[in-house]
Amino acid sequence: MVQNIIDVKNLSKSFDISSKEPGLKGTIKHFFRRQTKSIKVIKDISFEIKEGEIVGFLGANGAGKTTILKMLCGLIYPSEGSILVSGYLPFRRKENFLKNITLIMGQKQQLIWDLPPIESFYLNASIYDIDKFEAKKRIKKLSEMLEIDEELFIPVRKLSLGQRMKSELLAALIHEPNILFLDEPTLGLDINAQRNLRKFLQKYNKETNATICLTSHYMKDITSLCKRVICVHEGAISYDGKLDLLLKKLSPVKEILIVCRSEEDAIKLENSGFTVKNKIKNEITLKIENNFITSSLKNILNNFDIEDLFINEPPIDEVIGKVLIKKDYDI
Amino acid sequence: MNLRKYLKVYKKFLHTSLASELEYKTNILVDLITAILSLVGSIFLLSIFFQNSGYIGGWKFEQALIIQAIYTILNGITNTWFNPNLTEIVKHIREGTLDFVLLKPIDSQFFISLKKINPSGFLEIMLGFLLLLFCIRINQLNLNLSFLSLSLITISCSICILYSLWFFISTTTIWFVKTWNAIEVLRSFLYIGRFPLSSFSFSLRIFFSVFIPIAFITTIPSEVFLGLSVFWKILLEIIVATIFLINSRKFWLFALKFYSSASS
Numbered sequence A: 001m002v003q004n005i006i007d008v009k010n011l012s013k014s015f016d017i018s019s020k021e022p023g024l025k026g027t028i029k030h031f032f033r034r035q036t037k038s039i040k041v042i043k044d045i046s047f048e049i050k051e052g053e054i055v056g057f058l059g060a061n062g063a064g065k066t067t068i069l070k071m072l073c074g075l076i077y078p079s080e081g082s083i084l085v086s087g088y089l090p091f092r093r094k095e096n097f098l099k100n101i102t103l104i105m106g107q108k109q110q111l112i113w114d115l116p117p118i119e120s121f122y123l124n125a126s127i128y129d130i131d132k133f134e135a136k137k138r139i140k141k142l143s144e145m146l147e148i149d150e151e152l153f154i155p156v157r158k159l160s161l162g163q164r165m166k167s168e169l170l171a172a173l174i175h176e177p178n179i180l181f182l183d184e185p186t187l188g189l190d191i192n193a194q195r196n197l198r199k200f201l202q203k204y205n206k207e208t209n210a211t212i213c214l215t216s217h218y219m220k221d222i223t224s225l226c227k228r229v230i231c232v233h234e235g236a237i238s239y240d241g242k243l244d245l246l247l248k249k250l251s252p253v254k255e256i257l258i259v260c261r262s263e264e265d266a267i268k269l270e271n272s273g274f275t276v277k278n279k280i281k282n283e284i285t286l287k288i289e290n291n292f293i294t295s296s297l298k299n300i301l302n303n304f305d306i307e308d309l310f311i312n313e314p315p316i317d318e319v320i321g322k323v324l325i326k327k328d329y330d331i
Numbered sequence B: 001m002n003l004r005k006y007l008k009v010y011k012k013f014l015h016t017s018l019a020s021e022l023e024y025k026t027n028i029l030v031d032l033i034t035a036i037l038s039l040v041g042s043i044f045l046l047s048i049f050f051q052n053s054g055y056i057g058g059w060k061f062e063q064a065l066i067i068q069a070i071y072t073i074l075n076g077i078t079n080t081w082f083n084p085n086l087t088e089i090v091k092h093i094r095e096g097t098l099d100f101v102l103l104k105p106i107d108s109q110f111f112i113s114l115k116k117i118n119p120s121g122f123l124e125i126m127l128g129f130l131l132l133l134f135c136i137r138i139n140q141l142n143l144n145l146s147f148l149s150l151s152l153i154t155i156s157c158s159i160c161i162l163y164s165l166w167f168f169i170s171t172t173t174i175w176f177v178k179t180w181n182a183i184e185v186l187r188s189f190l191y192i193g194r195f196p197l198s199s200f201s202f203s204l205r206i207f208f209s210v211f212i213p214i215a216f217i218t219t220i221p222s223e224v225f226l227g228l229s230v231f232w233k234i235l236l237e238i239i240v241a242t243i244f245l246i247n248s249r250k251f252w253l254f255a256l257k258f259y260s261s262a263s264s
Helices: A023-032 A067-074 A118-126 A132-146 A162-175 A191-208 A217-226 A243-250 A261-268 A290-305 A317-324 B005-024 B025-050 B063-097 B098-101 B107-114 B120-138 B145-173 B180-192 B204-213 B216-226 B231-256
Strands: A002-021 A035-050 A053-060 A080-085 A102-103 A179-183 A211-215 A228-232 A234-240 A253-260 A276-280 A283-289 A306-312
Touching: A002 A067, A002 A211, A035 A067, A035 A080, A035 A283, A053 A067, A067 A080, A067 A179, A067 A211, A102 A162, A102 B098, A118 A132, A118 A162, A118 B005, A132 A162, A132 A191, A162 A191, A162 A261, A179 A191, A191 A211, A191 B231, A228 A243, A234 A243, A243 A317, A243 B231, A253 A261, A253 A290, A261 A276, A261 A283, A283 A290, A290 A306, A290 B180, B005 B025, B005 B107, B025 B120, B063 B098, B063 B107, B063 B120, B063 B145, B063 B180, B098 B107, B098 B204, B107 B145, B107 B180, B107 B231, B120 B216, B145 B180, B145 B216, B145 B231, B180 B216, B216 B231
Parallel strands: A053 A211, A053 A228, A102 A179, A179 A211
Antiparallel strands: A002 A035, A002 A080, A228 A234, A253 A283, A253 A306, A276 A283
16 A cells, blocks of 8 residues: 655644835835734645655645645744654654755756856765765766756856756755655746656656655646646645546536538537537537537437537636636535 | 765865856956955054054054954955855845755755855965964064964854854844845954954943954954963853854754745
């Protein structure tokens, strides 16, 4: 049986946040009498993640995804509740725990700006107590997986964002961690760089059975990497489960464009009891519930003269967008 | 603590920061020229103070030069290690890159205090030592083992006090986010360390000994060089340095509990 590697129970986090009224008066008031209030950004959440799972954290900006990741890797102390990651209390930041995890942030970098990435890799290797020979072996292996070579010897400031991100990944993985926390790793990357990064993460997960917790606003990252998603809405979990179940729940109907041999066939189909979205000459678009797709298509193909048909999935961004503004999904 | 690992990491720190700095040759050259001009300017200023009367606070010009030499060494150490690292703490906290430091299996205080060096500060340290040798000659001081070890102890204590003060201020960034001004105030107080403590009024002497122990930093090591120091003063400096160092450590660990990281 696969063991839980992350165990979160009734976790909450509050921050003291100061607010300021606009204008000069507000600024002066803010300077002398700063008004702070405690805001609960994470509200009593519980979940478990199994070893080797890739879990996507979804939510609007400010929903609390990054705060959860930072509490899981031990950067932020939780206000209430408990977290166990790989058997450790993260916020104690024990050496063995830190050797097991890594955090990659799309918008922050750890590479030394003026030097080639290879220098940062060897520095990290010495911090993780990895000898030079072993470090060289790991750098070679990871650079092959990431398809980077010459870039390792060019100063970081001269690398493109995609090359830099690959180097960041290499620097963060040189100690071969079991758990990867990725906070928007594809932010700002072009389509090809995003695809390469996703390919790498899939391969890394397959080869090492590493657990990956990922936040991203690019739906393609989520759909191609994560079978399971945790949706966060205003600090609370609104959905935790399989991504395909969520998608089915959110878009219960598919649109099917049918091209009939003649307009008469199209009229016949229009009057046969299906829900019709629109009809233009011999082309007709039907709306069919997911549960009845197979039986309906069988019926149409047997009883009507069909030239061609297309099943249109609703755009994923549109579907997921609904999650970000809704509180609960009972599935 | 695995000493071998820390030495290995420090070797890497030295290598990477030297390599980073050497990328900008002109900057290093400008820094070197600044260090030389700054020392010449300071000695000139000191000589002006001594022009009218041969003594200030009971110190001759030749003796006061020792303070200048120790100040130059300490300023060199500040520019080599403290300035590039401790000012960076503020940046780490403001931008949230302290996250990377805290997630490394290494002591975070060691990492952020020693990761960078500025090689041009070495010249200042060297100039300071040259001036010190010159002072030993003109003051006709006898070098012996106890004298050298006492000097080394007091200078090390001065470095610890200076480091702790700076580190303490930088750590407060976790709550106050911006503390550049406080660091600038500390740097300007350091200039005071170029003059003998006895040249100040009684109230200022108390202030610079008790509240901001700048006076300890240069005056006591200089008194050791001149054989003027009494045992209790050396002991006091050791105690002050130990208290400062321990508290800077405790304060850092305490402050980290309040670190909320920057938003992404």
